[in-house]
Amino acid sequence: MSKRPADPANGSAPAARQVPMRDFSRSLPMSLLRAREAVMRQFRPSLREHGLTEQQWRILRALAAIEAAEVTELARTAFLLGPSLSRILRDLEARNLIERKTAKADQRRSMVSISKEGVKLMASVAPTSEAIYAEITSRFGARKLAELQEMLGELEQSLAGLGAGNEASAEE
Template identity: 60%
Template structure:
């Protein structure tokens, strides 16, 4: 019996069919989703205090930043752009609207389709918070290096593009 066969059969209950053997999965700390989450957490840890000073959450900041990249968004487009589920986005938009940070309207051709844009008050908040945000980016860039940061962003874009399309069958 080969070493690989012996190891795989060690994981099976006695008398089991080898075709139904349990697979030994990689260590939790080595999983790609966890590595990405840890890196995200390491980055966001530096931005949270600034966001709190401006009275906004990470998700609210994400929505406001997305709104600065275009004139207006349909709600479904905004959900896709910010990777927020519709129910979460609805609550966030309600809060941002109550605070006067966004403007809501409907498509004249279809009143069911909501259009969201950033208000002048929201734009002012982005400009003020953006000063701190850019200072944090400069600090991160100083620690990690501008070339390495650009390379990392390129690698992440490549990973995203490579995984677009049909899901990988398991």
């Protein structure tokens, strides 16, 4: 915690004060970003030791839960955009952590599933991951955690269809 006065001899004649705006560091996006970073910082080292990134881990977890899914469904579940998912799946497949086969009914779709190796990897990561989650829960408080998640869900709900359903705007 290196505190710093941060006033190099002047700094008293600002040029931009016309728009106060929110204190900035207290804006909602920043709060969410910082909180998430604080949480992820706990998990990254462990994942890294197993050669996984956060997103790769999300995909494996999603696959382990739903068994097999189309790419689009997986993108929704793991909350990744198509292009990101496409790249990651290519890598995970090359590492034999997942398997892919095109659906017979619709040649465009491909079904993705976790491989035996993928399951093994998950099994080796899960304990640590769970322990970290437990530590976080314990530090913050299980009840508060549940409350927080509830609020986050409500926030998401209250904004649903605000940025997507603006069908009455300009098209360019």
